[in-house]
Amino acid sequence: MPSSPSNQSYHHGSLRAALLSHAMELLDTKGIEGVSIRAVARLAGVAHSAPANHFPNKRSLMSALAARIFNQLENEVLAQMETTSGQRAERVMAFAEAVVAFALTYPHRYRLLWRRESLIDHDAELHSAMEAVYALLIGTIEGEDDEFTTSLETRAIAIWSMVHGYLIMRLDGNLMEKTDELTQAPRHRAIITALLEGIGGGPSGARRDC
Template sequence: MSRPYHHGDLHRALLQAAWELLDEGGVDAVTLRAVARRAGVSHAAPTHHFGGKGGLLAAMVVQGYEALTGELQNAWDTSMLAEGSRDPLLALIAVGRAYVGFARRRPHAFTILGRPELRNPREDIFHGEVEAAAERCLLVLERGVVVCQEAGAIDPGPPQPWALLAWTGAHGLAVMLTEGLIDLGEDDPSEDQLTMMMLLALRHGLQSRR
């Protein structure tokens, strides 16, 4: 028997069900029927709220970016509080570490953030929200770059190219670790050690030579 929900509660319940299915079985497990079944509602409910699977995945991507943005911002704030303005590049490194950490703790969520082809534009009624959520995530890095530039740690100029450099570096490592493309043996560095080595090398690349 379907459970009664208020409109907003049903929206949240459907997304919660979708996240549970994603964590349990990956993106293939997230179907409209499975979500409805998990939430205990009619099969038509997900279509009514999201327009189709593309819209459902897009709404999940928005939530995923919001969660990631919160973790990146927290990493920046915590590091800046600890380090002050002595070396803001270390705070940028902390953001990169948080990015890789998110991917390792929530691999399925990380996967849907990086695969826009999973969303059908004809169904994606949340496209504008997805783009805005992604931009807010990148802004954490861009604002961090500006702070580093103001401190003389990164060369002046538009912050976006530097932010994209930092993002692609962290993202590439996160993808390789999440998809098992790096096989670490007993004598190799741990994942966290490897992450820090890569991020410190990235810091060296970002650092101003002036």
């Protein structure tokens, strides 16, 4: 009966799913370095070498984990964007809001997404899971006539880069600690605003919130 995970038979039945689940648990509690094949196997109650049947090496396990995390992120972004059907700026802000919220809630999961040394270089499943999130981002800025200096794709990468760069530094506490302790959470809103309005041309508004 493959549907019973706690089966005490020799064969686990659904070990692959159980391994991923325990790996996620370890990732959340102990961080990326805390995820080891042997520890995961221990949690699943199987021998240290049992995972080898489902994941040929550690990177394979971590890649499957990362793909699952990208899928979660996609769902979070989708949910957040359903609450907003407004203008381009609001849609971009909703995207950023969802990613920031996810990363701050599950910092280690978010970090793993970019830990390329721990992942398989061109894993198909992982790649398509990431592309799905990227497609959502494209959806936030396309549709209207594009007469910007930069292309649609460049602007998408710009948004993605900024959100990601901000998060990595915030999660690590670099540069941010002294600033965010004062202004609290919505700093990322100001960051996105800076991107939307530009920082090189001159004043484009009166209100300053951060």
